[in-house]
Amino acid sequence: DVRSRPGHGSSFTVTVPLASEDSIKKQKAPDAAQGDHPVLEGLRVVAFAGLGRPGGFSRLLHELGLKSVVSIAAELSTGRSPFSPESFHGILLDAPCSGTGVLKRHPEGKWNKDPSVVRDLAAEQEALLRSMVDLLLPGGRLLYCTCSLLQEENEDVIDRFLSSTHGIVRLDIRKVHSHPRGDLFTKRGDLRLWPDLHDTDGFFACTISGNTPI
Numbered sequence: 001d002v003r004s005r006p007g008h009g010s011s012f013t014v015t016v017p018l019a020s021e022d023s024i025k026k027q028k029a030p031d032a033a034q035g036d037h038p039v040l041e042g043l044r045v046v047a048f049a050g051l052g053r054p055g056g057f058s059r060l061l062h063e064l065g066l067k068s069v070v071s072i073a074a075e076l077s078t079g080r081s082p083f084s085p086e087s088f089h090g091i092l093l094d095a096p097c098s099g100t101g102v103l104k105r106h107p108e109g110k111w112n113k114d115p116s117v118v119r120d121l122a123a124e125q126e127a128l129l130r131s132m133v134d135l136l137l138p139g140g141r142l143l144y145c146t147c148s149l150l151q152e153e154n155e156d157v158i159d160r161f162l163s164s165t166h167g168i169v170r171l172d173i174r175k176v177h178s179h180p181r182g183d184l185f186t187k188r189g190d191l192r193l194w195p196d197l198h199d200t201d202g203f204f205a206c207t208i209s210g211n212t213p214i
Helices: 019-027 054-064 108-114 115-133 153-165
Strands: 047-050 068-075 088-094 136-146 166-173 191-193 203-210
Touching: 054 068, 068 088, 115 136, 115 153, 153 166, 153 203
Parallel strands: 047 068, 088 136
Antiparallel strands: 136 203, 166 203, 191 203
């Protein structure tokens, strides 16, 4: 739920990277018919799908009636984005992960996890972070999230990235989205859901931003 984005007064909920309408026009992205979805009225949304599943993602958007969404297949971990730097006010990076947060619903998944896979995923997650943060406008925000329980894919990835990246800071999610249950958040203000404590899938989310306002 992204509220009061710079340049837009409306609230809206999406699960893909976001771009303002002006950013899309500036980059000459493919024109999309304006949809009737009340949350996305007047906006343009860009969805980056992995190269292995762009067709399925496009079909999902069609089924949801999200006509204002432009779907682009790109390998972003290599830094070869179809957009130039500083194109987005906000980005939601739903990073590929080990999926350990859904083992409660899919216990068979525990048999195909091993440390080498987690190390490879952590490297890919950090590469995606570095690629995507360059697309943020000054003061823009990036929400990094996974459905992993593992610190190696969550806090460690964020900490390594921030320690080696100038001008990017961690934001306390509690200051933007307050909640009466304090146990949903870490001491540093990241969202942390645990299946045994919260009766949900395991989930992690952290917001980072450039420290120069838009």
